[in-house]
Amino acid sequence: MTGVAVVGAAETTQLGKIPDLSQIQLHADAALNAMADAGLSAKDIDGIATAGSRPTDLAHYLGITPTWVDGTAVGGCSFMLHVRHAVAALTTGQCSTVLITHGESGRSGVGREGFARAPASLSGQFEMPFGPMGPPTLFTLPVLRYMKDYAMSHEQLAMVAVVQRQWASMNPRASFQDPITVDDVLASKMIAYPFHLLECCLVTDGGGALILTRAERANDFPQPPVYIRGTGESVETPMVSQMQDLTSSRAFAVAGPAAMTDAKINHDDVDHLMVYDAFAHLPIYGLEDLGFCKRGEAPDFIWEQNTAPGGSLPMNTNGGGLSYMHSGMYGMYAMQESVRQVRGTAAAQVDNVNISLCLGVGGMFGAAGCVVFAREPS
């Protein structure tokens, strides 16, 4: 146990295409919804963390006077790292109530800051000249190596998207809900061989927010508390070309086991799993780097419907970045689904979720954050 619980959690009122809200208002919309969920207002918040925008901007915009601030920004898993840092801050008394916000106008681009890489940075010098056009051509680079080393087929990669659409078909808030087949995936437009359109994440607008406090206060709020049982974090490299091993994420392999050790759980204890899926290979790497599957066995594990509705290890039950939503920094939505599953309020609710493990990625296998959520404090 960490001694900390989630007492407020919410996404933006709308998800998808939200051209009438700028990025900072997406943060604020989610934050206000999370405060309402917890029965709090900005004056009750004394710790703030965010990424993608500056915590200074958010604190001022929302009217918060914080005694603790975290602007850790390592990509889409930054919010998992904020949870971990908030645990440390709350348990050492640096603050009493932490708000973590995410908002991103990923599709509409209203008030969004750019992601250009400086031409004198290492990736500007040693990657950009060779033609990468954003994450679809960078995050995807390691997978042919995985396919050859572990004999993964194109059909197996496609099945990741098929299974996640099964979950999305049960979720009215998912961007794409119509069931798809492996053939549909392989017939969709080629984006960056071997990745087809349906193996790449959505690009949408949205936001989410969490409110955390110490566990001894957690029963004083309207919602059943969701306890933070353990956390882990790591970073590896800002350049996908410099990953230690193209078939494994070192950051996953550090952050995931660290969170499980912190939580004192083993794999059998995990009832529900979220693995940040910016592209279809991410859940495969996640399952193996977390130790749920041996190296090379995750494609078969998914193919055999183990992570699908009714399977032994329900994964990405909101439909994931491939079908639910993906604003650019998806980690917050993965945690929102973990919280909903533990509360018992998810659209595609899994029976009896006591423990949900949530693994996020940042950059192109550049960083990782992992949080273990639980219904019981220990």
Next chain:
Amino acid sequence: MTESLRPLPVPTPETKHFWDGTRAGELRLQQCNDCQHVYFPPRPFCPECSSRNVQVVVASGRATLESYVISHRPHKAFTGPYAIALVALEEGPRMMSNIVGCEQTPEALQLDMPLQVTFEDTGADIHLPLFTPVGASL
């Protein structure tokens, strides 16, 4: 000549030897004099043992194709689908590059095929290290 439409690197003091090398037709790596580790991208210390006692070494230019994607997204510097490749240098380090003198298809681009470095003059005082299949004529 016309200047390349690629986003070109801006060398820093720590990477100047690399870009001076490509201009001179050499692929320059660095090696630690204490632990012998050969590494890339450039920095004036060893990422394996933190020693500052390092030297520049010239690579053989031999490599193999470790992984790639064939991007179908439009790019001002490329015509049609083009491969973005990860090549494993004979000395150990991996680098991103393009494969030239070769069809940009999964059939032509076989993993682990042997490659040789070649240098492209961008017309902007930068020569980029690209790779070509061994035996291909440019």
